[in-house]
Amino acid sequence: MSVKKGRVVIEGIGLSKSYGPIIALDNVDIEIRAGEITALVGDNGAGKSTLIKILAGAVIPDAGEVRVNGERVVLRTPADARDLGIETIFQDLALAPDRDVVTNLFLGREVLRKGMAGKFGMLDRGAMEAQALTQIDALGVNIPRSTGVSIGEMSGGQQQSVAVARGAFWAKTGMFMDEPTAALGVRESSRVLQLARQIAQGGVAVVLISHILPHVMELADRVVVLRHGQKVAELTEDISMDRLVTLIVGVDADDAT
């Protein structure tokens, strides 16, 4: 598959982070490739979220560096990462429930009118609506196309689809998804994961954190396993459930039974 030849766009080198005496991340190297879905797996406290937060600018590492497109970058805030085209999708609380799809898609990044009106902060609602609808159609997401319907009136799956659509709209380099299906039903989950695949095919580096191993095996081109803050494996083939479980818990599956 051509996607396997993806070029490394986001790189973490020797990343470490401690919270007091607790070592959340211990000298981890990671390479994330364009057009691939990289899954990040590990038990609770293995360091997955810390790693993703460092790459998304939400946590500043104690040591190590981050490179985007080969250049060293310093990410102090999520806004720094967003400026580099890196978006993060959270489980929840990322959308304004009383606002409609268009407003949420452009939340904090509103398009202003040209000329004087824009100087006074006037919104270009027409341009935002057009771009939002194009994006919804391109992704084929099943959300109400009519504007003015607030996000809170939609189902959980539709809401998450809006969050993913927003991520996809702004993600030029990478898109991180931290347990994107945790609050969703089976059908809604598969829809969101399908979207992740579509977005990767568009050339974006997708990183998926998930506890649900069947999702990981079905979707991921590459699986990075973390345990106690360290990277213990990186798999691109022969990804079986047994192997993943063994790597995650750190004992031989045969010994455990």
Place this chain on the structure above:
Amino acid sequence: MIGKKPHSGGPSRRIRANVGGSRRSLGLALAIVAISIVMTMVSPYFFAAGNFLNVARAVAITGIVAAVSTPMLISGNVDLSVAATMGLSGMTAGALLVQELPVPVAILGALVVGLLMGFVNAVIVVKFQVNSLIATIGTAFIARGVAFLVNSGRSIFIPAESYVNLGQGSALGIPKPVFYTVVVFVLIGFVMRYTKVGAHIYAVGSSPEAARRAGISVPKITWGVFLASGFFSALAGVVLTSQAGSAFPYGGQGRELEIIAAVIVGGTALTGGRGSITGTILGVVLLGIIANSLNLVGLPVPYQDISRGLLLVAAVATDQLSGRTLGGRGVFRGLRAGTEES
């Protein structure tokens, strides 16, 4: 949209019908028309230009503060110090005018006092993380106390005729205060509907966390709404004193509840994130027309309070029936209650 079954997703999800939108405004408009029709039949005085001007004059001052209280509530905050700010800024203007300072200086002084109130409220809410409801009850007491200290509890007769004319005069046959109110409504309505700042106020009220993650500064928005609230409350204080020809330390007392009632009747939610200036205008006008109607049919003032109360309860009850939840959001944020959301 309405009557859709709530989605039973995670605890952070809730479905709320779009009550704050056009449906509420339509209902209010119909109520205004219905009352007008009934009143036209009941009283020969109702449908007269003079009476409409009476209503307009009566709601002008409330309207200015209701206008600025709308973004306040939409942002998920409330300012209960607006009435005390009216009183204190009015006393400030009065005290400056008695010193024979020019009218513009007196008005400027009143507005500065208003901004100062907004500043203090914002500091308490943003820096000390005090719930706005509590913070502004506190500052309301303080401002009212200071208003009494300005002239040892006595009111101030305003000698400057040009100042008094700002409130008592008319232009094109319409009382001047009505123009100020219209300008404030248009200005705030424009900001809320068409600008980035307005969009951010809605976003912050709808979900402070989502707004923060989207790079919107929640503290900046909070600062903005409190400064605006202080400023326009002071403006209302100027109009109030110019209309009365005197400044009273208790000026505006009790109006804060009337104002918030009008905003909420207009469809703005205490939970933040929803509401519109159009709704507030209709809410203010509806309450004004009801008060005027009760006057015309000869029912005394207490009945106006009763009708206001009934209307407010009925309006909020319809919100509840359509599935809105109140806990943990907007004005209720940071208030400890037995039913705190997880």
